[in-house]
Amino acid sequence: MGKIPKVPQFLNRLLSLKTDQQNQVFGLFESRLVEAVEYAKQQGIYDEGLQTLRAQSIVKSRDDRVYTHKTGAATRYVELEVTNAIEYLPWDEVKARADSREATDDSASGWYVSAHGKYKGRAFYMSDRGTRINSEGVETHRGVLYGIRRGAHRYIDNAQEIARGTGMRMVGGVPRLVQLAHRITAEQAERRWNEELAAAPATETTTKGMLVGAILPIWDRVTGSEIIYRLQTDEGEQLLGRLLEGRAAKETLKNLGIGDSGVSKLSPRELFAAVRDGQKAVLSNGWEIVRAKVNHEQRVEVRRGAPFSAAEIGILKEQGAFVERINWSQRVFLPVGDEGLTAFERVTAAKPVVELFGERAPETGASATAPEPEPEAVPARGLPSMVLPGVPQREAPGSATARDPAPPRPEPTVPAIKPDPKAPYHEQIATNLIEQLEAAPPPGRSPGSRGPSICPTTRSRGRGTGGRTPCRWRCRGGGTHGG
Numbered sequence: 001m002g003k004i005p006k007v008p009q010f011l012n013r014l015l016s017l018k019t020d021q022q023n024q025v026f027g028l029f030e031s032r033l034v035e036a037v038e039y040a041k042q043q044g045i046y047d048e049g050l051q052t053l054r055a056q057s058i059v060k061s062r063d064d065r066v067y068t069h070k071t072g073a074a075t076r077y078v079e080l081e082v083t084n085a086i087e088y089l090p091w092d093e094v095k096a097r098a099d100s101r102e103a104t105d106d107s108a109s110g111w112y113v114s115a116h117g118k119y120k121g122r123a124f125y126m127s128d129r130g131t132r133i134n135s136e137g138v139e140t141h142r143g144v145l146y147g148i149r150r151g152a153h154r155y156i157d158n159a160q161e162i163a164r165g166t167g168m169r170m171v172g173g174v175p176r177l178v179q180l181a182h183r184i185t186a187e188q189a190e191r192r193w194n195e196e197l198a199a200a201p202a203t204e205t206t207t208k209g210m211l212v213g214a215i216l217p218i219w220d221r222v223t224g225s226e227i228i229y230r231l232q233t234d235e236g237e238q239l240l241g242r243l244l245e246g247r248a249a250k251e252t253l254k255n256l257g258i259g260d261s262g263v264s265k266l267s268p269r270e271l272f273a274a275v276r277d278g279q280k281a282v283l284s285n286g287w288e289i290v291r292a293k294v295n296h297e298q299r300v301e302v303r304r305g306a307p308f309s310a311a312e313i314g315i316l317k318e319q320g321a322f323v324e325r326i327n328w329s330q331r332v333f334l335p336v337g338d339e340g341l342t343a344f345e346r347v348t349a350a351k352p353v354v355e356l357f358g359e360r361a362p363e364t365g366a367s368a369t370a371p372e373p374e375p376e377a378v379p380a381r382g383l384p385s386m387v388l389p390g391v392p393q394r395e396a397p398g399s400a401t402a403r404d405p406a407p408p409r410p411e412p413t414v415p416a417i418k419p420d421p422k423a424p425y426h427e428q429i430a431t432n433l434i435e436q437l438e439a440a441p442p443p444g445r446s447p448g449s450r451g452p453s454i455c456p457t458t459r460s461r462g463r464g465t466g467g468r469t470p471c472r473w474r475c476r477g478g479g480t481h482g483g
Contacts, residue, residue, distance in 0.1 A: 035129065039155045044225055053231040053243070056203065057083040060233050066211075066256045073214035077253065078239060080231075083205040087150040091193050094146055095186070098125050108143055108163035111189035112181040116169065122147060123184070123192035128159055148196050209249035212241035220285040220351070221255035224248025255284040255354055263356050268345045271353050275300055275344075276336075282355035283348065289334070294326070300334040302347065308332060319346040 014022055040046035062079035069075075098109070108128040114120050129142040134157065143159030161167045162181050169178045184192075210229070211222060222242060230240045244252055257264045266274075275281050276298075281289040292301040302321060308330065313323055320343025321332050334340045334347070 035155070042155055048227055051227055051229050053082070053229045055082045055084050055231075057081075058231055058233045059083075060235070060237065061207075064258070066253070066258055067214070067218050069214050069217050073217075075211060075213045075215060075218060075256075077256075077258070078210045078212055078241075080208045080210060080233070081205055082208050083203055085203050086201065088148050088197055088200060089146070089150050090197070091190055094125060094193070095190070097146070098127075098186075108141070108159045110163070111184050111186055112162065113184050113189075113192065114181055115165075115179045116181075119147075122196060123189050125189070126159060126162060128163075132157070148193060148200060209244035209252075210239060210241050211244065211252070212239050215241060217350075218256065218284075221252065223251040223255070257284075257352060257354065263353055266353075266356075268348060269341060271348070271356070272300075272341050272344045274356060280357040281348075281353045282357070283351040284354050285351045287351060289344070289347070289353075292333075294324075294331075294333075300336065300340060300344075302332040302334065316347065319343055321347070 014025060017025065037046060041048070059081040060078055061081050062077070064077050065074050066077045067075035098111075109126060111123065111125055113123050125146045127144040127146065129144060132140050132142045134140050140157035141160040143156050143162065145154045145156060147153070156162065158167070163183070165179060165181055165183070166177055167180050168175050169180075170176075171178065215222070222244075224242070224244055225248070226242065228240065229243050230238070232238050263271075271281055275289050275291060278291050283289065286304065288303045290301055290303060292299050294301075302316065308316070313330065313332065316332050317323065320339065321334050323330050323332055325331075334343045
């Protein structure tokens with residue numbers, strides 16, 4: 001057998017394999033490709049292009065105009081009652097699928113019954129697909145869950161957690177360890193599977209929302225999947241637009257001002273005044289207009305979750321906003337006064353305010369109705385406390401109690417050095433530290449005490465000198481300790 005040549009191309013390397021080995025490699029590649037496509041579809045990140053919605057019955061139950069462009073083009077929100085026939089997996093078919101995969105002793109593959117969530121009490125088969133690396137570079141344990149519905153299998157990245165049976169879930173807003181699933185035998189799974197098939201309905205009707213008409217002018221207000229669907233109702237009407245389901249439909253209707261709490265009835269002047277008073281205005285595309293304190297002055301800032309693009313900054317500048325670079329990031333502000341109101345009107349004309357949150361404190365962001373409690377003790381001038389743990393502390397001057405029969409003798413004071421308010425912050429801190437150090441008593445004397453100091457080395461009192469090097473406390477101990 002000759003030496004295998006070094007072929008840099010992957011496909012050319014495959015040609016050097018035998019036919020059965022090539023079939024194995026291409027079979028694994030195809031299974032991985034199908035898995036990646038199905039997983040992306042479940043996550044909503046697969047671009048399928050234009051799709052056709054097919055169903056047994058499609059009945060339109062609602063048709064409202066939700067937006068009208070200045071050109072007269074209208075956007076409609078349509079609700080559809082979609083009925084589909086349900087296909088189920090018989091036990092023999094899913095049992096053959098389970099038997100075709102060789103499961104090792106440490107594999108998570110097996111029969112389970114759900115013990116948590118909306119599928120509680122239902123039997124399913126989990127196929128262990130091994131470890132995968134997700135888009136964030138984290139290793140996950142992938143599995144596929146098969147229920148009684150055909151084509152409704154789900155990919156999960158916590159197969160080991162399901163196999164273990166327990167996991168952390170939020171219960172009432174608190175993380176708790178809950179039972180997720182129980183492993184069962186094939187005989188128990190067959191009995192449960194057949195019982196579920198006998199009780200399953202033949203058809204299912206769901207409500208789907210759809211935006212049709214002029215969608216591009218309000219594209220940034222629509223949430224959810226961006227796939228465009230086409231369909232034909234039972235009456236023969238043909239529709240083309242974006243499907244909205246569940247939470248995405250509610251968010252989109254709120255962004256379009258349908259069913260709001262009265263914010264759309266406020267004038268731009270009232271909304272701008274509310275923002276200047278400390279309230280936060282949320283726009284239909286998710287941007288926020290809030291009051292912010294910059295360089296000791298109150299401003300009105302336009303924010304978003306990610307940095308603004310160059311095109312967005314250009315549009316905001318045309319609408320009257322201005323941009324400043326602060327701490328290596330660009331921030332967008334609106335002017336104050338009548339100019340700010342004009343810019344606010346131009347910004348919110350295409351992106352109206354859909355939510356207005358309560359008043360917030362200008363610096364802490366806390367609610368004005370719940371003031372922050374005062375602290376028990378505040379260090380002087382905002383400097384860090386010098387209290388050492390485990391060391392008994394003496395009372396500060398001016399805190400005389402019944403134990404002090406006479407007022408303390410005042411210490412010599414040093415004229416206070418007033419920090420320059422315009423100086424840099426580190427220079428102000430240094431000035432305050434120098435002021436406190438110069439006003440402090442000697443290390444051997446407590447604040448407010450009378451009489452001579454005590455040397456910490458000899459523990460003696462007096463006014464002598466300390467040997468070769470004068471002692472700072474002028475003790476009588478002598479010696480060569482320098483104090």
